[in-house]
Amino acid sequence: MAQSTVLILNGPNLNLLGTREPHIYGRETLADVEQACRARAAALGLAIDFRQSNSEGELIDWVQQTRTKAAGIIINAGGYSHTSVALMDALIAVDLPVMEVHISNIHRRDAFRHLSYISKVAKGVIMGVGGLGYELALEALARHFAQASQSPDNPYRP
Ligand code: CA2
Numbered sequence: 001m002a003q004s005t006v007l008i009l010n011g012p013n014l015n016l017l018g019t020r021e022p023h024i025y026g027r028e029t030l031a032d033v034e035q036a037c038r039a040r041a042a043a044l045g046l047a048i049d050f051r052q053s054n055s056e057g058e059l060i061d062w063v064q065q066t067r068t069k070a071a072g073i074i075i076n077a078g079g080y081s082h083t084s085v086a087l088m089d090a091l092i093a094v095d096l097p098v099m100e101v102h103i104s105n106i107h108r109r110d111a112f113r114h115l116s117y118i119s120k121v122a123k124g125v126i127m128g129v130g131g132l133g134y135e136l137a138l139e140a141l142a143r144h145f146a147q148a149s150q151s152p153d154n155p156y157r158p
Pocket of ligand 1: 079
């Protein structure tokens with residue numbers, strides 16, 4: 001069977017990871033996170049398409065374009081998590097399993113970060129464990145794909 005691909009999307013300013021605010025975001029760079037995801041995906045038999053953009057429109061275009069290309073999406077939408085109904089709508093439209101990731105625990109931070117539009121459509125949310133969250137999200141999607149393939153007609157499958 002062909003390898004399932006997971007689209008891993010990173011929103012605005014995540015290209016700065018590891019360069020500033022290490023007390024909040026740690027010292028890992030986005031390139032480090034990508035490398036760890038590649039290794040974990042290979043171990044799980046998955047392929048990944050890892051991307052970052054500072055543009056809301058580009059993130060939405062990538063979500064729309066992935067409909068027939070990926071089996072699931074992992075997204076850290078950065079600041080757009082708290083503002084973007086449009087990105088949420090794109091995720092609803094594409095109808096793929098979504099795992100949301102945040103490097104920091106957004107509930108320990110400013111009140112304006114406590115709402116995430118992405119959480120409203122995500123299958124699961126992992127936050128506060130740094131770059132490890134992306135790897136755990138890959139594990140969750142791999143488990144989801146395995147369960148879905150065993151019981152494709154079960155409407156109550158997780
Ligand atoms: O904790 C997360 O992963 C966030 O999605 C990171 C976003 C923030 O707006 C969210 O509330 C939570 C910020 C992106 C990273 O911004 C940086 C800025 C300076 C240095 C390093 C990263």
